[in-house]
Amino acid sequence: MDSTVFDRIQQAFIAEGATAALERLITALREEKEYAYLFHALLLKARHELGLPLLSSHVEPLDEETQRKYNDAYIAAYREVGELFLQAGDIPQAWVCFRAIGEPQKVRDALERVEPSPDNLDTFIQIAYHEGAHPRKGFEWILQHYGECSAITYYSQYPPHAEGKQECGAMLVRHLHALLVHRVKHDIKQIEGDAPDTDCLAELVRGRDYLFANNSYHVDPSHLSSVVQHSVELKDVEVLRLAADLTEYGKRLSSMYHYEGPPPFQNLYEDCGIYLRALSGDAVEEGIAHFRRKVEQSNPQEEGTGAAQMFVYLLTRLQRLDDAIEVSRVYLADVPEDQLFCASIPQLCQMSHNYRRLMEIAKERENPLVFTAGLLMSGETSRG
Numbered sequence: 001m002d003s004t005v006f007d008r009i010q011q012a013f014i015a016e017g018a019t020a021a022l023e024r025l026i027t028a029l030r031e032e033k034e035y036a037y038l039f040h041a042l043l044l045k046a047r048h049e050l051g052l053p054l055l056s057s058h059v060e061p062l063d064e065e066t067q068r069k070y071n072d073a074y075i076a077a078y079r080e081v082g083e084l085f086l087q088a089g090d091i092p093q094a095w096v097c098f099r100a101i102g103e104p105q106k107v108r109d110a111l112e113r114v115e116p117s118p119d120n121l122d123t124f125i126q127i128a129y130h131e132g133a134h135p136r137k138g139f140e141w142i143l144q145h146y147g148e149c150s151a152i153t154y155y156s157q158y159p160p161h162a163e164g165k166q167e168c169g170a171m172l173v174r175h176l177h178a179l180l181v182h183r184v185k186h187d188i189k190q191i192e193g194d195a196p197d198t199d200c201l202a203e204l205v206r207g208r209d210y211l212f213a214n215n216s217y218h219v220d221p222s223h224l225s226s227v228v229q230h231s232v233e234l235k236d237v238e239v240l241r242l243a244a245d246l247t248e249y250g251k252r253l254s255s256m257y258h259y260e261g262p263p264p265f266q267n268l269y270e271d272c273g274i275y276l277r278a279l280s281g282d283a284v285e286e287g288i289a290h291f292r293r294k295v296e297q298s299n300p301q302e303e304g305t306g307a308a309q310m311f312v313y314l315l316t317r318l319q320r321l322d323d324a325i326e327v328s329r330v331y332l333a334d335v336p337e338d339q340l341f342c343a344s345i346p347q348l349c350q351m352s353h354n355y356r357r358l359m360e361i362a363k364e365r366e367n368p369l370v371f372t373a374g375l376l377m378s379g380e381t382s383r384g
Contacts, residue, residue, distance in 0.1 A: 002032070018048060033088065039081045039097070046073030075101045086110055092120075095127050108134045121145060129154065135164025136171065143175055148219075151175075152226045160341075169230055170239040176219060176227050177201070177242045180249055183218040187211055202248035212252050221257035224250055228272050229261055232279070232310075235317075240280035247273035264294040264307035275310075279317055287314065288323075295331060308332055312342040321352035329361055346370060350377070 013021035082097030129138025231243035250269035278287025349358035355378035362371035
């Protein structure tokens with residue numbers, strides 16, 4: 001920094017006082033683009049105006065009005081400095097500022113427009129994906145630069161229901177489907193001289209056993225099985241249909257690549273295909289019947305309650321809430337709520353407003369707490 005700045009600050013203080021000295025400091029830091037110092041200078045100004053200790057990091061408990069003013073100054077300082085970092089193209093430093101005040105949108109917008117270089121790719125992935133500034137964009141970079149193997153690994157670690165998970169999962173399904181279509185069409189063209197004008201894998205592989213001869217495959221079978229299993233969490237109907245189409249390819253793979261999934265997806269591609277088609281609305285009754293049989297034939301002592309939970313999840317997604325309640329009552333009655341990945345009976349009853357059934361089940365289980373809650377909610381509904 002220009003050494004004359006110190007003289008100008010001192011001269012301003014002598015001539016006009018503390019406020020002028022602080023303004024001269026802030027102006028100089030803006031001009032010199034010393035934005036990290038600028039943040040602290042803005043807070044220094046706020047402390048001076050509020051009569052707080054200027055350099056002490058420890059602030060005694062403040063009265064409500066002073067605390068509010070200091071908090072406002074803190075947010076304004078981070079916001080201003082974050083904007084300046086963005087204007088300078090320093091997204092990582094801007095993210096530090098906007099994350100601190102819970103305002104990610106401007107960084108998200110900047111990430112949407114930027115194309116990382118090899119030198120800063122990992123930094124941008126860290127900010128966008130791992131720290132949640134723009135999960136979809138971060139996942140796009142992972143998929144683009146590191147491939148589906150890394151993307152699948154990262155996606156499998158994604159917290160349930162976290163922001164961006166649906167978008168990232170859809171991107172993964174679309175990527176793998178497009179990749180398979182491209183490679184399958186290439187092989188067909190090599191053998192037949194031309195490829196059908198369709199992007200439906202079921203149609204492309206039908207009657208073409210040569211595509212799978214000698215245990216051949218067009219994407220890593222473990223990647224395919226992982227994406228298919230993850231896809232049952234997704235909600236976009238188009239993506240669900242693409243995932244179901246992936247299962248049609250998977251069924252044709254050599255049996256050595258038919259990995260067994262967790263109940264009720266032991267026959268992974270067959271079972272997941274039925275589940276996905278039901279979720280997409282294409283074969284609902286077939287799916288319900290199939291997984292009802294799975295639950296009825298399961299042995300919870302040996303297999304756990306995964307089959308029943310996935311069936312309840314399916315029924316819930318299909319808005320068959322009364323059916324979901326009855327399946328839960330019969331097969332999940334003894335499962336603690338913190339061990340459920342599907343909706344619990346109280347949640348299902350709330351979703352369906354079926355408080356009478358909730359009260360009946362609570363009486364069966366001798367649970368006066370849930371019974372009373374159901375009674376109260378029933379009363380509120382009737383008054384509404």
